[in-house]
Amino acid sequence: MLSRTADNLFWLSRYVERADYLARIIEATNRLAMLLAAGDGSSEWTSALVTAGCYDAFVAAHGAPTAETAMEYLALSEDNPSSIRRCLETARFNARAVRTALTVEMWETINGAWLELPKMDRSSFAGGRMSRFTDWVKDIALRIDGSGHRTMLRNDAYWFTRLGFYVERADNTARILDVKYHILLPEVSSVGGGLDYSQWAAILRSVNALTAYRWVYREGLRPWLIADLLILNQELPRSLASCYANIVTHLDSLSNAYGRQGKSQRFARTVQTALQNATIERVFQTGLHEFLTRFISDNARVGGAITEQYLA
Secondary structure, rough: HHHHHHHHHHHHHHHHHHHHHHHHHHHHHHHHHOOOOOOOOOHHHHHHHHHHOOOOHHHHHHOOOOOOHHHHHHHHOOOOOOOOOHHHHHHHHHHHHHHHOOOOHHHHHHHHHHHHHHHHHHHHHHHHHHHHHHHHHHHHHHHHHHHHHHHHOOOOHHHHHHHHHHHHHHHHHHHHHHHHHHOOOHHHHOOOHHHHHHHHHHHEEEEEEEEHHHHHHOOOOOOOHHHHHHOOOOOOOOHHHHHHHHHHHHHHHHHHHHOOOOEEEEEEEEHHHHHOOOOOHHOOOOHHHHHHHHHHHHHHHHHHHHHHHHHH
């Protein structure tokens, strides 16, 4: 496979997963902001923008965030390279470049989403229609992911799409957990209160894990258990441990097919081993923020190694 083709497939999946994640962040933040007894929810929208990695750019362009301006920037802004609109446009651009490497079902879903995008404007959020938009984005991402999983040959095209998917998902999960703990830590008086519970529930909903938490732990929301679920529980598809189990598997498939291994395989196994050997008690003893910061850096290093080894 040409490195250019592999690069398009890798980033196609990353942008689709990023669009899905942003839709979940918008939905969860909007729900939480409406639960606030007072204020305009600006701190929650600040959290959403920080999680998406675009807070500084937003402030430079729009000043202090409000629900309306933050929502539009995350969803529809042409000036935000990571907005949902730009993610889907870039995903379609990548898909078109490798049209013959995709199945009919994948291409039709991606192209159909691109054709619907021009209809999306501020009115998409008016009159309580925001959930329709986020549901549409999540449905598009689910259909692209599902059609790829069910119809693609298990060859290098499939492995590169899955690598992009899991590298992006791991980064997103780590960032939202880090933001909750260290950007918007609640006041001591609110820990364990109704607002704190709602914040944690919103975090779990944003990664589609609230029901999974209840099944695994069968008790009220506890920050350390939420961290354990999102970091170390391999049964949760969005956990860091699950993402790296899949990254290592697909990198091994590539190395077997191409007859050699490289830095990406070694780096990914190092990250996976660190997650396998970790316990949540040790993570908190050494510092959750430090652990997640190191993980985000290591995950970027793995992505860079994949690019250098296969995509450059």
